[in-house]
Amino acid sequence: MTDELITQSYVYSNKSQKYWKITKAITVQLSNGKIINIPKGFLYDMSTVPKWLWSFVRPFNDGLFGYLVHDALYVNKVNGMTRKQADKEMLFWTNTINSNKFDNYLRYYIVRLLGWLWWYKII
Secondary structure, three states: OHHHHOOEEEEEEEOOEEEEEEOOOEEEEOOOOOEEEEOOOOEEOOOOOOHHHOOOOOOOOOOHHHHHHHHHHHHHOHHHOOHHHHHHHHHHHHHHHOOOHHHHHHHHHHHHHHOHHHHOOOO
16 A cells, blocks of 8 residues: 555655655545645655664554655644644554554654654754
8 A cells, every 4th residue: 555655756865864756746535524635855864763673663564654744734734733633644554554553553653742842843
């Protein structure tokens, strides 16, 4: 499912973070029924995981579509969604696509704990 919905190409590395670029527009119906459009050219980092954690939490897995939706919601503050709603949307999509529920919930709780830094553009 991820490969069908996300066509991406490597773009560049900036401050040791790798970003990916969406090569075609994607329309997503969220779990609450709202529809978002992620434009061609949207940049995202897939999953923000420090390298020292990669042996426990890999930056790439089957939940990539959930991370894309999450990043789009964080960047655009789509339809007045709160940060908590955006985080729950990520959990919805990762649970739909990725069978590793432990990984999905671990990432969800990390985002709940630290996501405010990105939401308020502190980082």
